[in-house]
Amino acid sequence: MIRIKGLSFRYSGGVKNALSDISLDIGKGDFLGIIGASGAGKSTLTYAINGVVPHYIRGDFYGEVVVSGLDTVKAGPETLARHVGSVLQDIDGQMVSSVVEDELLFGLENFGVPHGEIESRIEESLAAAGISELRSRDIGTLSGGQKQKVAIAAIMALRPEIIVLDEPTGELDPQSSRRVFETLRSLNEENGVTIVVVEQKIMLLCEFAGRLAVMSGGKLISEGRVKDVLMDADKLEGAGVNIPRVATLARLLRKKGLYSGDTPADLRQAEAMMREVLSDAAV
Amino acid sequence: MKGFFGYNPGNSILHRLNPLTKIVISIGLCLSCFLTRSHIVILAVIAFNLLLSASAVGLKRSLKMLLSLVKFSAVLFVVQVFFVKQGNVLLRLPPGVIYITDKGVLFSLLFALRLIAAAMPLSAMLSVTRISDISNVFVRSLRIPYKYAFVITTAIRFIPLFSEEMTNIMEAQTARGVQFDTKNFLKKIRLLLPLCVPLLISSVRKIEGGAISAELRGFNLRKRTSGYKTYPFGWSDAAALAVCGLIVALTVFV
Ligand SMILES: Nc1ncnc2c1ncn2[C@@H]1O[C@H](COP(=O)(O)OP(=O)(O)OP(=O)(O)O)[C@@H](O)[C@H]1O
Numbered sequence: 019m020i021r022i023k024g025l026s027f028r029y030s031g032g033v034k035n036a037l038s039d040i041s042l043d044i045g046k047g048d049f050l051g052i053i054g055a056s057g058a059g060k061s062t063l064t065y066a067i068n069g070v071v072p073h074y075i076r077g078d079f080y081g082e083v084v085v086s087g088l089d090t091v092k093a094g095p096e097t098l099a100r101h102v103g104s105v106l107q108d109i110d111g112q113m114v115s116s117v118v119e120d121e122l123l124f125g126l127e128n129f130g131v132p133h134g135e136i137e138s139r140i141e142e143s144l145a146a147a148g149i150s151e152l153r154s155r156d157i158g159t160l161s162g163g164q165k166q167k168v169a170i171a172a173i174m175a176l177r178p179e180i181i182v183l184d185e186p187t188g189e190l191d192p193q194s195s196r197r198v199f200e201t202l203r204s205l206n207e208e209n210g211v212t213i214v215v216v217e218q219k220i221m222l223l224c225e226f227a228g229r230l231a232v233m234s235g236g237k238l239i240s241e242g243r244v245k246d247v248l249m250d251a252d253k254l255e256g257a258g259v260n261i262p263r264v265a266t267l268a269r270l271l272r273k274k275g276l277y278s279g280d281t282p283a284d285l286r287q288a289e290a291m292m293r294e295v296l297s298d299a300a301v
Numbered sequence: 302m303k304g305f306f307g308y309n310p311g312n313s314i315l316h317r318l319n320p321l322t323k324i325v326i327s328i329g330l331c332l333s334c335f336l337t338r339s340h341i342v343i344l345a346v347i348a349f350n351l352l353l354s355a356s357a358v359g360l361k362r363s364l365k366m367l368l369s370l371v372k373f374s375a376v377l378f379v380v381q382v383f384f385v386k387q388g389n390v391l392l393r394l395p396p397g398v399i400y401i402t403d404k405g406v407l408f409s410l411l412f413a414l415r416l417i418a419a420a421m422p423l424s425a426m427l428s429v430t431r432i433s434d435i436s437n438v439f440v441r442s443l444r445i446p447y448k449y450a451f452v453i454t455t456a457i458r459f460i461p462l463f464s465e466e467m468t469n470i471m472e473a474q475t476a477r478g479v480q481f482d483t484k485n486f487l488k489k490i491r492l493l494l495p496l497c498v499p500l501l502i503s504s505v506r507k508i509e510g511g512a513i514s515a516e517l518r519g520f521n522l523r524k525r526t527s528g529y530k531t532y533p534f535g536w537s538d539a540a541a542l543a544v545c546g547l548i549v550a551l552t553v554f555v
Pocket residue numbers: 029030031032035036054055056057058059060061062063075107
């Protein structure tokens with residue numbers, strides 16, 4: 019679905035490569051999380067996938083990125099946009115309308131979706147994002163989590179095969195963050211959409227993502243199934259990623275055969291896990 | 302500001318009129334108060350405007366809007382009234398050179414009333430019409446290129462975002478011990494000036510992000526007929542335009 023081969027990129031005016039020699043394959047239906055310290059090149063990597071780089075932001079581009087069979091350098095960004103939907107890092111800046119419904123209409127109108135189909139697409143994607151009741155609200159009056167869902171719904175309405183999101187929970191509280199990821203999960207599982215999401219909250223990625231890519235200083239230093247990537251604690255520590263202790267604990271308990279549930283995502287769930295393990299041990 | 306320009310959701314007759322009709326009517330009502338020199342007629346137009354606005358967004362909100370306009374034009378009245386020197390002196394202030402004349406009062410009153418009567422229909426129009434509908438109808442019916450309409454609606458949309466950004470930056474500076482609540486105006490300007498740079502940078506970033514997001518959603522593919530919403534011209538539009546035409550005609554002849 020997405021094949022990145024030997025990709026390096028330097029912003030024009032930049033002193034060093036924002037991405038250096040990245041190779042990564044993302045399969046159809048994958049749910050990939052990208053994590054790494056600030057400035058690691060996460061946003062730039064998403065730009066390489068949706069064609070922002072090198073079409074809208076210029077620089078030295080080496081290597082090859084193929085998305086849905088299209089070479090991103092040769093295919094126009096508009097052609098690419100029919101396959102990849104993007105939610106950018108700055109949530110307020112990327113809205114183009116003042117009313118929720120118009121935000122969804124914008125892309126639908128531009129891509130020439132038949133007018134008879136538009137109404138059902140709007141209803142469907144609002145419902146899928148769980149924000150049907152916000153349809154005629156003023157975007158300026160929405161909370162951060164609601165805005166985030168509007169951005170996701172606006173992309174979903176275009177029915178891309180791939181959705182790329184850059185820190186969609188950046189300004190959200192833990193609860194809204196979870197809800198955004200639950201929306202992504204249902205898109206991934208029910209509609210088979212390939213999800214690529216940059217996220218700092220490792221607990222969320224542990225719970226929702228299938229695969230994890232760790233970036234540091236423009237390099238991809240680790241990539242694979244979430245549990246495999248979490249094994250190499252030193253490498254992650256070096257990349258400025260903190261492995262959650264509960265995740266380490268859950269992994270240990272699982273290895274010892276004492277626990278078989280989900281990795282706890284917060285302290286309350288961690289407590290529940292420990293209670294379960296301890297009560298089992300007492301029997 | 303938000304109260305004056307903001308859209309007020311609703312489903313009144315005015316809300317449902319064609320956006321173009323509403324624009325023509327509000328311009329017509331604006332003009333009508335410049336076509337007459339009679340205070341009474343302008344007062345009547347103001348009353349009509351108030352009625353119109355109340356029917357769409359409620360009396361309370363309409364009165365609030367009227368009150369803020371009255372305050373604003375009261376200030377202008379006071380400034381203006383000292384500048385007209387013709388006519389009979391009504392009041393002379395102590396030093397002797399500053400005085401108020403009857404002509405001055407009448408002229409300034411006319412000026413203030415006109416200001417109120419001209420601003421009301423515009424504000425009312427904006428409170429019952431979405432900016433997006435205005436821009437859509439401009440593109441569709443008046444064949445304004447979408448790019449220009451988009452730039453203007455974006456600019457309007459960014460105003461509250463900028464002020465929010467400014468508040469954020471000021472709060473960050475306040476946390477670092479800068480005291481913005483000084484009474485000294487010059488000092489305040491001196492404190493605020495350096496904030497323009499970060500504001501500008503973050504604004505440019507926001508706009509850049511907006512442009513990229515728009516292009517990723519097919520901005521360049523858009524054609525004049527891409528718009529989904531249509532704005533039919535109905536009987537109620539014709540009736541509203543006729544009423545408006547009548548009022549303009551009345552102000553000319555009365
Ligand atoms: N437009 C630009 N021009 C020049 N250099 C840039 C530009 N955008 C990013 N960079 C540089 O490229 C590198 C990678 O930036 P990128 O935005 O991809 O990082 P990131 O991992 O997304 O960080 P964050 O977590 O802060 O969003 C950084 O060193 C950054 O300074």
